[in-house]
Amino acid sequence: MPIRATLRTAAGVVRDVGRRVYFARDMMRALTEPSLWARETIRQMRGIGVDSLPLTVIVAAFLGGVTAFQTRYQLFPGVQLSVVGLISRQSIVLELGPLLTALVLTGRVGARMTAEIGTMRVTEQIDALETLAYDPVGFLALPRLIAALVMLPTLVLIANATAIMSAWGILLVATDVRSSDFIEGLRLAFIPFQVVYSLIKATAFGGAIAFVCSYQGYVTEAGAEGVGRSTALAVVIASVSILVLDAIVAGLFAPYIQA
């Protein structure tokens, strides 16, 4: 019966949404107990932020350099070269910096979160925490969420700066664009809200990575295979969520990024 199957699927989707809402509610409730999550949050910040710095910088350096280099060769003769600076800055700060950093960190940080929490679930460590009257959501998921919400914008700021520096360097070394052209374009039509826009995206992406990946780990079932399945699913859902959030943030805030 297709109707019954459809209804069952719809009910499953609604139930999944409901479980996630409950999970979010548990995290909010745990906020009132900093002693539960504060220490773990610092550790997670180190893992998510400081340890991801080399990867973020490498990704940003390549992304900035390639963006600027390609932009230079998209211009037809007669276009002033300062346009390269403008297009590079807008591409990096508004879109590529936050998006690529978040997607890369989904693989490095998100997959690790799901695997860690999922393994704890299948080895019944979470059950043990519950037995010891520890709130597992507050102890495991909330520190990761806070750490991701703080560290993703931090990493995106550094990624943006690295990408712009890399773009500048590549343009000077490999093209006929001069520093004065690049800086003129870099400053053209810039308003501080563009940086804030980048940070809004980064915060949203950080929340999505931590929430999706923690939840998928938390609901892992069926042993090692389940951990693998949950990890793969978490990366897919987190990546798609990042792209959807990117579109939503653009739709909401893009009118305000014009100088």
Next chain:
Amino acid sequence: MKRRDELLVGLLLIVAAFVAIGGTLWLVRGGLSAGYPMYTRFAWGAGLKVGQPVLLAGVNIGSVDQVELDPKGTILVTLRINSSYQVPAGTTATVQANGIFGDQLIALTPARNFTSFMSRGDSIPVGKPAASTADLIAGADSIEKDVAAILSTSRKQFVDDGGLADVRRTIADMSRLVTQLSRVATEQSAQLTSTQGQLRRVLASVDSMVVDSTLKNVRTTSANVASLTGELSKTNAQLARVLARVDSGGGSAALLMNDPALYKQVVQLLARVDTLTIDFKKNPRKYINLEIF
């Protein structure tokens, strides 16, 4: 381990905050040095954006800091000028196109022979704007219309009214004329050649010795004429002197010529002599009474 985590996380956050604030300030103000504001007001500011360059006599001295719509309908533009530059008094500001894709810049044109500088925070008066792309396109449109009108008239004259056929006919006539002229020229050339030959023959037949002697005779004659002329001059001079003397009134001739009374007396004398002569002829014995024996 825990202290090390805290240190690293704190360090990363501080570096990121520094990058965010420093980078934003650098992009907005062109560095940590603030520069100073100048203001200008345009009636039309399409395409003006924050960050666009401000050029003084073509040199980049700052950027557009703020573009606001005044409720009265003008655009109030705040310029941020680098501290190392000053704007000369009498400078005017215009919005000019930067490239061909609608980007704009603020051009500050200094007055000639300025003696002082504007104060920081002054308003820069607006100068005469440069021709915009729309103006140029409008100009091109009118030129296009003129060209179309000329083409239309030309088409009417040359094609519809048969002007082109006339031109072709004229060219054919010209061609015929040129052929005729060419023929005449050929004939004339032949005649000239024969005349030249005859002339050469005549010249060849002239005896050069005869010519020489004739020339000598001519020279002698010429010398004689010269001496004759000299003598004539002398005679002339003598005559002039005589005449001068006559004019001056000295001597008998002069008195005769210049004194009318004397002239009359002479005439009367002559008349008497005539009468006497006639009488003498009639009656010679009256006067001569010759008696021989």
